[in-house]
Amino acid sequence: MRAAVYRSYGPPDVVRIEEVPTPVPGGQEIVVRVHAATLDVTDATARCGSPGYSRLFFGLRRPKWTVLGSDFAGVVEAVGSAVTRVRVGDEVVGVTGPDFGAHAEYVRIHQDGALAPKPANLDFAEAVALADATALAFLRDRARLRPGESLLVNGASGAVGSAAVQLGRHFGARVTGVCSTAHLELVRELGAEEVLDYTTVDFTRSGRRYDVVFDVAGTSSFGRSRRVLTPTGRYLSPVPSPGLLVQMPWTTAFGRRRAIVAFTGLRKAAEKTRDLLFTRELAQAGTLRPVIAARYPLERITEAHQHLDRGKYGNIVVTMTGAGTDTTRAG
Template sequence: MKAAIRRKYGTFEAISVEEISNPIPKDDEVLIQVKATTVNRTDCANLTGKPFIMKMMLGFPKPRKVILGTDFAGEILELGKSVSSFKKGDRVFGFLDMGLQSQSELLTIKEDALLKIPEGIDYTLAAASLEGAHYAYSFIHYVSINPGQKILINGATGAIGSALLQFARLFEVEITVTSNSKNFELMKSLGADKIIDFDKEDFTKSAEKFDFIFDSVGKSTFGACKPILKDSGIYISSELGPNAENIFYALTTKGSKSKKVIFPIPFSQKKTMPYILDLLKTGKFKPVIDSTYPLDEISKAYQYVLSGQKTGNVIVTI
């Protein structure tokens, strides 16, 4: 089978597409023919080993898993002897932030890590519904959101941000987002009430104050956002912040009745994926797709994602 390989940490130039042996499923696993996967922020961290903590989790000085990929949508080809929840031909999808080696033609995975793709959802849309939505779930479920509150989402055009905007729209709240001008109409269609053009304005200078600031791209700081938080406002970022300050602030402001930081340690996929599945089924969540690449051009997909210019999800078809 063909697979996207990197044997050392690096940038997109470290990736090669190679022919390797087909995986063989164990008794509690299934063999999947991968139809689509994404190149996402988690994949980029797994590729580069940055921040450094990634190397501690993935292997040091080189990664333990050489095949890239954290999510997939595909079709079951073979069943292990003890697999009972699925059958051959089932359309399934899954995600694991530490890596599924899914940027390949075939993969093996345990049956308890799978969900069936809903009817009417194609492989591309299914693959795009996982990584960004998984992290967006944490922003929403670490806080209590009440009708009438004001939310600001920084970076609402990305995979996390565009999912987060749709999840926040399920509450009776006022949502302000930051976006580039080319995506204004997209932001409105996803439910944004107000839009700040991040190429022209600094959102931290806003005259409004917010109950929640969700930084889905991790490019702000608690200090910069404090002036636009309400007295009991909450700041959540997808990144550690300078010198891992968001972990420190989360500890020191915990229990505070004034402005505080919550660090969104991701929930288990067993918790997030059923939530995503339900919203897909009901049409309340539709992931945004930027562009599509074939497996042979996957290094170009990584180059694009690493540039920080994508909108929503970048798909690799296999």
Template sequence: MTDPLRQGDIMRAVVTRRYGGPEVVEYADAPDPAPRSRELLIRVEAADLSTADAAFRAGTPFAARLFAGLRRPRMAILGADFAGTVVSVGDAVTRFAVGDAVWGATGAAMGAHAELVRIHEEGAVALRPPTLTATDAASLVDATAMSFLRDTARLRAGERILIHGASGAVGTAAVQLAVEMGAEVTAVCSGPRIALVRELGAVHAYDYRAVDVTTLPERYDVVFDVVGTVGYRRARGILTPTGRYLITVPTIGALAFHALTLGSRGRRSRIAFTGLRRPAVVRADLEATSALVSAGRIRAVVDGIYPYANGRAAHEHVARGKAGHVILTP
């Protein structure tokens, strides 16, 4: 079935063909993806522009190139988390129909920063909660915070957690989820965003430019280093004897300390590659997020919305820092 709002076999997309700063971002034509027998074709209404997308565009840190391509980007169209409407289905699709409002993630395939995206019906895609706008839905797809706190840290009620980088996309979700899980939250972010993290439920909040949190007298059961600037060596001093240090940035040091403390029952370092989770796990996370949103326990935090034609400005926004999510819309 053909989308009545489209003409021809060309779509528009946010494209990066070489590594560099936001100046390498283009708004360009790209071929329409054609769904196979068990695939959906989705007209994207909103897509998240994540810090990971920015790293894949820049090619830094170097570890990003192990995924994105050593010399040049393997994937010209970035973006994983999206919300949209099904406009075409393969002849063997049974779980979805044309017109369904959906949300999901393309994972390692990327490609969501385009007018159309293709995904298998058993992939990381689900019906979108009717109460969510496409913009809010796209900002809530990513369950990095949920996976780290629930599965990696196994955060428990009554524990104390310090979240470093608390005002970003993952950080704002982590603050809300940690509060929901019954933990006492200390948030670290820039001074102008302290009011935001307190509004989200942080009991304590510090400006990272004014306070070195590793010198604080408090001890934490979990230190969640969202931006990867604390490091296990420094964070170890503020962990409880059985504390867990979590880092999202796959540096050589992070991988090394993960391996070195793997069997430890004491202070340990953990990294998880949440973007590589199986589609069934992502769908379960979408259901869990939907329930929390419906109950009013978490909300979307969006700092900026940009049309694809202004994709370069959106990347500039991410480069200078964001409070929550930056969203791209066709």
């Protein structure tokens, strides 16, 4: 099969298309023919091996896992003799373990892995663009967002932020989105009651108060966001910093306003499966729609990485069917 392989850390052109052995399922394994996979910020970190401490996880001298990509959508191609969960031909969405592997024509996962049926109303690219449950894990599980609360999403046009705006609305919150001028309309369409342009407004100086500030872009801090948090407000960050790692236990023990950091990729496969099923319901109900910045066929993986390095909004999707680049957004 063809796969996007990298064997050393570096710029986008370290990733090349190679022929590698097609995976064969063991007794409890499932092989999925991948139709679409996302290319995200974690893939960029793993490709660059930067920041340096990330190599403790990805491999000290060279990458431990040579095919990137975590979220995938495709069709079950083969199953092991002990697999009862899916059948050949099922359309599925899944997330690999920390060992990546989805930027390939086929991916193999254990039958206890993170896997769910694909939402019937979405194509494979749209379905995979909703597979990441970071926003759900932060808002529902960590912030315990409640109906009537006010939520500010900083980085509302990104992959995580666009889901956060829609989920915030779904949970009954009043949502304010922060993004650049180019994406104000998009964020409004996603359901934000108010949209702030970060090129002209500093949300921490707005004088408003929010129950939850979700700093997806990681451009603010707990210290600066404190002044716009309600007395029991929560500051959420998916972008860890040494300061936040100290503030989190400190504010949990002593503060009324809390700083919260989490690493959603490290959650158990069963939790990820539960979230894929939850997301599927919302997608099928029309509550949650994917935001796709661009689609690249696998053979143009280097261009996809270049796009990621330039900065993106929404999701970059790699397709295995040669569908071509599409710079329109879905929805």
